[in-house]
Amino acid sequence: MKLETLDLQIIDTHTHFYDPARPQGVPWPGQDDDFLYRRVMPEDYKSLAANQGVKGTVVVEASRWFEDNQWILDLAEADPFLVGFVGNIDIDSDDFESNLNHLAENPLFRGIRLGGGALGDVADQSFISRLDQLASLDLELDLLIDSSLLLSVNTISEKIPNLRIMINHIGHVPIDGQPPDKAWVEG
Template sequence: MLIDAHQHFWNPDRGDYGWLSGPFAPIRRIFTPDDLSPELAANGVNATVLVQTWSSVDETRAFLTLASATPFIAGVVGWVDLTAANVADVIAELKAGQGGTYLVGIRHQVHDEPDADWLLRPDVRRGLQAVADHGLVYDLLLKPRELPAALKTVQAFPHLRFVIDHIAKPDIRGHGFSAWAELMAPFAAERGHVWCKLSGMVTEADWENWTLVDLQPYIDEVLRLFGPSRVLYGSDWPVCRVAGGYTKWLAALKQAIAARTAIEHAQILGGSAQELYRLSLSDIAK
């Protein structure tokens, strides 16, 4: 079972997509399941996790409804305002609504917050407790700047499952391995409840010229720190389209882990995602 643990859909005319400009302009258009389905079929991908794209509960509701009607979507990582006093009630309402059983996680664009310590705010921590109480995962969307606060956060919530998206977006193009690896190293002690996604790497590299040589040290370090049972594959589609596309990234990842055992392959390419998000894969045949 091959699971893509990180993909998106969007309509740039119905949300906050100011970043879809400049070099990202080629992907400033509507993306739907009909666009992704051929990519999944061509690469033998069985199921996906659909991830929020902007700060909108309405988007989360729409994604849950879409999941209930789309055979390959096994889970949805949505958005709620963690700082809201009623955040627990909002999560409960989402779970009780249409497609609510597909809600597997919550995410916020932490790396866009002016405050590098945003995760440490008391109101945010109250929201994280609500995520934990509802049995959901919290996706950490970070850059290296936010890793110290993220480490304190995962240490403070040992009962909450976390996943670091896009390996925390190191500066692969600028050869930022050492600084990133130093900040990531302490998370190894927390891997009992922290996972890491091998996703979003190609857009942190040289879009036009990246090769596996550029990515391999990062992939190897993530696997060393977290182990295959806590590492999972994600495409970051359609963002990956600006840097080689779906097939090129997945082929590179498979080559990067070619020397690993069949069991480790199965974990990285599907098992870890299923365990992290507690996916009910029988639903992909709905």
């Protein structure tokens, strides 16, 4: 069957939207990033992606500010092109469970994203219990990590086999024309 005859639903599974001109600004990207530090909103992305057949996107929140999760959900309420949302919640916060449950009330909310520094001690039962809450709500864990943490991800998957885990940016493997490093390949 020719590609032209297929009715494909292309969903971009990882976009970020932000506006540094908001009163509180943004924690990411930094003002020193000449390329990324600019307004990036759904209409900007749609003007590029729709021509490529993209029908929607899942937004991954890069901000560590909890209120920015709601800002994205408000954008999604106004724009059906935003078909899913991966939030950013401080997993070590005393408010983690209530924040998770609050976001989980929205059907667009699909999980949380943790950076490598927030991955935690996989031997810590409290940390594992919080990740298990994701699985019990049928949510996913997005990880922004490098190859040094792949063994920790394996441990998490063994301890919580029903937790869906997404590794963002292919584990930060360098794409430089050289074979990936051994740790990335073995991970």
